[in-house]
Amino acid sequence: SSGVNSVGFHQAKSDKNSKTVLLTSITAKQVNITTQDHTQLTGSLIAATDTGDKDGNDNGQLSLTTNSLSVSSLNTTSNNKSSSIGFDIALSNNNPAQTGKNGNTTTNNINNTNNTEKTNKNNKNNNTENSTSINNASINYTNNKHNAKTKVLATLGSGNIQIADINQSNSKSSTKLLNRDIKDTEVDIYNIASHKGLKGELDTRLLTKAGRVKIAEDIKKSGMIASAIKQIVNTDRAGLKNFFSEVNKLNKTDEAVKAKIANNPTLAKA
Numbered sequence: 001s002s003g004v005n006s007v008g009f010h011q012a013k014s015d016k017n018s019k020t021v022l023l024t025s026i027t028a029k030q031v032n033i034t035t036q037d038h039t040q041l042t043g044s045l046i047a048a049t050d051t052g053d054k055d056g057n058d059n060g061q062l063s064l065t066t067n068s069l070s071v072s073s074l075n076t077t078s079n080n081k082s083s084s085i086g087f088d089i090a091l092s093n094n095n096p097a098q099t100g101k102n103g104n105t106t107t108n109n110i111n112n113t114n115n116t117e118k119t120n121k122n123n124k125n126n127n128t129e130n131s132t133s134i135n136n137a138s139i140n141y142t143n144n145k146h147n148a149k150t151k152v153l154a155t156l157g158s159g160n161i162q163i164a165d166i167n168q169s170n171s172k173s174s175t176k177l178l179n180r181d182i183k184d185t186e187v188d189i190y191n192i193a194s195h196k197g198l199k200g201e202l203d204t205r206l207l208t209k210a211g212r213v214k215i216a217e218d219i220k221k222s223g224m225i226a227s228a229i230k231q232i233v234n235t236d237r238a239g240l241k242n243f244f245s246e247v248n249k250l251n252k253t254d255e256a257v258k259a260k261i262a263n264n265p266t267l268a269k270a
Contacts, residue, residue, distance in 0.1 A: 008088035018078040021152045023185055030061040031159075038172055039066040043074030047157025047182045058182050062159030068172035069163050071154035076186075078148045086140040138201040149189040153179035220254070 024044040031048045033039075048061035156178060165171040179185065203215065261267045 008086060010084070010086040012082070012084035014080070014082035016078075016080045018080075019076060021074040021076045023152055027056075029059070031157075032063045033065070035066040037066075038068045038070070039064075041069065041071045041154040041156070041178075043072070043152040043154060045155040045157075045182060045185055047155070048159060049157075049182075056182065058157045060158045062157045062161075064156065064159070065162045067164045069166075069178075070172060070174040071178045073151040073153050073177060073187075075189075076150040076152060078146070080146045081144065083143045084141070086138075088138050090137075139198065141196075141198040143196040144194070146193045148191045151187045151189055153177065153185050153187060155179040155182055155185050157182050 021043055026044075026046045027049050029048060029051050031046060033046070046062065046064070048059050049056050050059050053059075154177060158180065163173055163175075166173050166175075203211075
């Protein structure tokens with residue numbers, strides 16, 4: 001008898017960390033803000049929008065009076081990475097079984113004689129045939145990364161903005177990063193995704209002469225299947241029964257030709 005088993009190793013891991021900023025907003029149909037000292041606007045929105053306006057359009061009714069104003073943004077980040085590796089080996093346990101006259105299954109035909117030398121020889125053959133071989137080996141490796149960063153901007157809607165020290169040499173104000181578009185409050189800094197992978201399979205029969213012969217035999221059998229399909233299509237016949245019938249006929253023809261060659265030294269040499 002023979003059996004095919006497989007052994008393998010699989011491992012996967014992932015790592016994710018993120019920081020999400022929720023935009024803080026001060027909105028109303030009319031917004032009036034007055035501060036006598038300093039106003040700090042960080043990653044948030046102040047604007048006037050009409051009540052019931054589902055699109056949140058800026059109506060320009062914002063009034064902000066402050067001595068100084070500085071703005072800054074907040075970062076939203078997301079870093080994800082995952083990796084996996086798998087390695088599988090298909091093992092074939094070759095243990096030919098034959099049934100003797102008494103109905104018992106043995107691994108070799110051992111005649112029931114007192115010939116010790118012949119018995120030992122058969123046992124030696126048995127040890128050789130009871131072997132485990134590797135049919136194929138496969139590996140699958142992936143490494144994925146996704147890194148993204150977004151800035152949530154400090155945003156003021158349109159209206160009357162008065163900053164007392166804006167033109168002073170010792171001004172506390174810093175408005176270079178001030179955003180005035182309330183519909184676009186985020187800026188993508190980067191969004192990078194990468195994928196690395198390796199997938200392969202080795203038919204270990206390639207490593208031996210007998211194995212390469214077996215591969216050639218498999219290729220020929222595959223050709224029979226293709227021929228059977230072509231035959232069914234070309235003769236307007238379809239169905240599982242017809243398919244197996246065609247494959248069986250081709251296989252019998254092939255086996256007959258091989259037997260003829262095996263029994264004819266001239267043909268075998270050719």
